[in-house]
Amino acid sequence: MCETSYRIYCKGLVSEEVVKDETRQIGGFGVAICDPEDNRLYEMRKALGDEESTQQEVAELAALVHGLKWALELDLARVTFFCDDSNILEYVTGKAEPNESSVATLVKEVALLQSRFSSCEALPASVSSGSITFVLEHARAAIASQIRWREGDVYMETCPICCEDVPCDDKFEVPGCFHRFCVACIKRQVDEALDWHKPVKCPSLGCNSVLQSEDCEGVLDPVRLRHMAEYLSESALLDHMTRQEERRIKKQETTGCTWPPVECTVTMEKTKLIEYSKTFFADAELLGGARKCMGCGYCFCANCRTEWHYNMTCDVFRETETYKSSPAGCYEAMAKSLGWRRCRNCKSMLASDGDRGCNRITCSSKRR
Structure with missing residues (x-):
């Protein structure tokens, strides 16, 4: 009879957080061990040490090391672990070698742990996988637990945008990336984005998560919530029509x-x-x-x-x-x-960049 092969999902995160006027690099990880049908059997969240919180790749590999060690402690002989980071996957499968010594050390530790299983395979994880989202939540929760403190009966956090100390219950958590900000800063982010006709992105530097109108229910007033929903609907239509326009122009330029x-x-x-x-x-x-x-x-x-x-x-x-x-x-x-116009010559749509662009445009078909 073939032994059951368990599935391991790990996620390590590093985040720059503000805690009582002090900016710190804080790391956390989440692990989920599942059966072959992805039913979660065991799960954990923990803070990463200071050395493990130096960079994202180190945090990812540290989380994987914790997950594999835990599987060995549970006497699981056959496992498959999933990586949603392509670089990490190439490191642990031997397709690439890391440049950083700290990363290389952890890759070797992963290889040693793999050798202790009767079967241990590394596979890419789907970004939409529920288990990956689940361990990401655990990793963010592990970070959040390190940036809050207690004042009387209330747990407090510092908003990384305005640096104000606010009760944890008054923080807004962005779905998907789980970054946390005070409600006032999120409202300002929404207002600025809609005023500039742009998607509402997570305020965290380098994060590409986009807020949907349903995410902001209970935070925005009904009028602003409706404006956000209308913009998202219009933006989706605009994206679709822009793609059609681009295909039209491409056909015109290549085939006439x-x-x-x-x-x-x-x-x-x-x-x-x-x-x-x-x-x-x-x-x-x-x-x-x-x-x-x-x-x-x-x-x-x-x-x-x-x-x-x-x-x-x-x-x-x-x-x-x-x-x-x-x-x-x-x-x-x-x-x-939006103030767009068609070129009189080639009929292509032209978009103005507000006050930052030049009003003089030469038709590309005339330049050829």
């Missing part, structure tokens, strides 16, 4: 073709497309911008790049509800609200 919606992958030479379209429209001599895709058969306008609008100019069609509710119409409305 006119095309139907992005979903159709057929590209066509302009002259051939015009000749092909003439056979499907009654007034061939007055074809104008009418085109029919040679692949999917979609009828579109080559001038305004939307569906073909019979007996209607492009300007008139743009005023109809059909156009306004279309992806192209939504994109135009969004671009207008």
Whole structure:
């Protein structure tokens, strides 16, 4: 009978925290040992020592060492441990050698511990894995336990942004990265981001976690919460339409073709497309911008790049509800609200960078 192979998830973190006006490097780790179906059997969180809190790679490897030692103490013969850091994975699998001596020492210790198991394999961890998120929570909790102190019956923490001492219950924890700040600083972060039409990122330096509107329920007032939800919805649409625009420009620059919606992958030479379209429209001599895709058969306008609008100019069609509710119409409305404009020559969308950019732009097609 084959022995059960257990799964080990480890996460070490290093964070620069402010504790009573003193800035310190603080480390913590979380470990979870699971069965083959990822059901958690054992879990722990602990603070890392001062030497283990010097850098992130050291913390990651220290957490792994703690996890493997614990598995040996539990007499687990077969284990698989998962790394969400690609560098750590390459170190422990022998595909790369670390430059730092402290990191190299820990890599050797991991190798020695691996040799004590009958089977010990290292695999990459999925970022979306629930167990990885779980041990990350443990690591952040281990750090949080070191930066709080008690005043009477209340536990206090220092906000790393404003350096004010506030009750732990009044701190806001960013989902995903679990960095903690006072509510007042989070509100300011939201206000500044929305005023500049930017995503609301975690204020911690170097962190790329993005706050969603549902994360801020109970913190923001209903009006600001609605503004945040509207921005996120508009931003998602803008990202989608921008990707479509980029694909359109890429096709234009590389093939010189006119095309139907992005979903159709057929590209066509302009002259051939015009000749092909003439056979499907009654007034061939007055074809104008009418085109029919040679692949999917979609009828579109080559001038305004939307569906073909019979007996209607492009300007008139743009005023109809059909156009306004279309992806192209939504994109135009969004671009207008942000102050974007189309180049008169190549029709590419141009975005202004507020007061920081230059207003003089030369069309790229004219430079070629």
